[in-house]
Amino acid sequence: MSALEGIGRGLRRLASGLARTRSVFRRLLSAESDEELEELLLGADVGSRATELLLDKVRGVRPAERGTALEAEIARLLSAGGGAPPAAARPAVILIVGVNGSGKTTTTGKLCYRLRREGKRVVLAAADTYRDAAAEQLAVWAERAGVELVSSRQGQDAAAVAFDAVRRAQSRDDDFVIVDTAGRLHTRTDLMQEADKIKRVLGRVRPGAPEETLLVLDATVGQNGLAQARAFNEQLGLTGLIVAKLDGTARGGVLIAIALELGLPIRYVGTGETLEDLEPFDPAAYARALFEGD
Ligand SMILES: Nc1nc2c(ncn2[C@@H]2O[C@H](COP(=O)(O)OP(=O)(O)OP(=O)(O)O)[C@@H](O)[C@H]2O)c(=O)[nH]1
Ligand SMILES: [Mg+2]
Structure with a gap:
């Protein structure tokens, strides 16, 4: 193609x-x-x-x-949120966060697949150590996308899994590490502190990491997504967002509110449940698709 x-x-x-x-x-x-x-x-x-x-x-x-x-x-x-991608680093580390069920794991799988298709070498970190089934779910995505997985057991320290994944990528000279994390409510201080710890540990293993801390927002929640995004941004310092589940909703206008109110770039949008349903966000193409099409 x-x-x-x-x-x-x-x-x-x-x-x-x-x-x-x-x-x-x-x-x-x-x-x-x-x-x-x-x-x-x-x-x-x-x-x-x-x-x-x-x-x-x-x-x-x-x-x-x-x-x-x-x-x-x-x-x-x-375009109000900006859009310049972060400076190149090797491996570039992308930390994926969000509330429960927002689409993090699916989005992580799609992102791995996209990067693989671009010829990049990717290590995927299963840093959701709360749910037993989480590592298995990610293993299925890793297999489909054809990327290396650093797995975890329930109850293991999530930051340690992220740490191991970066070490693995460094030893193989890979391009990317993508860290999938557990769902957490933005109002739960203890869970937000755990995410902050993952971030700090990543910075210790590779100064400057993570290059991206991306919030996966479920588009179907509409304006409630703004409060989530604000809280995550205040507590973790986001570099951008991925808006998932646009296909299931009439609330795609919320991206305009997000870009304007948060001043954060939208990096990708998710438009379905298969590996290919993730697109880099393009403001002009998105605006056009709001009016033109079948
Ligand atoms: N239609 C549609 N469904 C999606 C999309 N992204 C994710 N989903 C669905 O949303 C549900 C939750 O997705 P997950 O990826 O497991 O969400 P998660 O954020 O990892 O969930 P937790 O780890 O439990 O917090 C699944 O049924 C996915 O198939 C999308 O872009 N479109
Ligand atoms: Mg998940």
């Missing part, structure tokens, strides 16, 4: 994953008053600040041109 074909398929997956969200955004095009527009924007989960900014852009714009104006402003707002 050529790079262009890959991009074409990625855009189609994004368009089909956003079908439900698109039906919400398309209603904006036929709104008959500013009041109706405002109501629709708030109902589209973009949040009150983005609603104001978008209304400012379309007031007085002819309905035929409204779609273009909205798309351009949404692309701009989606």
Whole structure:
């Protein structure tokens, strides 16, 4: 598959994953008053600040041109969190965090697969040491994606597993270490401290690590995701987000609120349950897919 074909398929997956969200955004095009527009924007989960900014852009714009104006402003707002990837490091360490069931393990598997396809060598760390089945679930993903797994037993120290994985990658001169962690509620101080410890231990084994601390957010929770992201960011210092489960929801507008309110880049979006359903986030392509597609 050529790079262009890959991009074409990625855009189609994004368009089909956003079908439900698109039906919400398309209603904006036929709104008959500013009041109706405002109501629709708030109902589209973009949040009150983005609603104001978008209304400012379309007031007085002819309905035929409204779609273009909205798309351009949404692309701009989606870029508000920045986007530059971190400086290269070897191995580059990516720590994956989030609340229970948000999609961390699935996303980790997809990310491994994507990196493998780019020819990268990856070590996967099973640092969810709470659930017995967690290491097994990750082993299945590691096998599918064709990456090396540093496994764990229930009750083992999660930071020690992450430590071992970086050591393994260093000894093999691999490109990436991806650390899947247990689900934790952002309101539980003890669990957040455990995540912070994993982070500190990673920094000890390879100064500067982790290069990325990514929060996996479940898009179906809509505006509640903002509170989660804020709390994780305050306690762990996130470098970006991955928004999963966009395919199951009409609440894809929440990415606009996230980018605007948190000032963090969205790195990837998840649009399904298979290995291939993860796309690098592109603000312009995302804004277009909110309006255009079958
Ligand atoms: N439709 C859809 N489902 C997804 C996506 N990502 C994850 N899921 C599903 O969400 C459920 C939870 O996924 P996991 O990856 O196990 O979530 P987790 O965050 O690792 O869960 P814990 O480790 O228990 O905290 C599974 O049924 C996944 O198949 C996605 O992008 N789209
Ligand atoms: Mg998991």
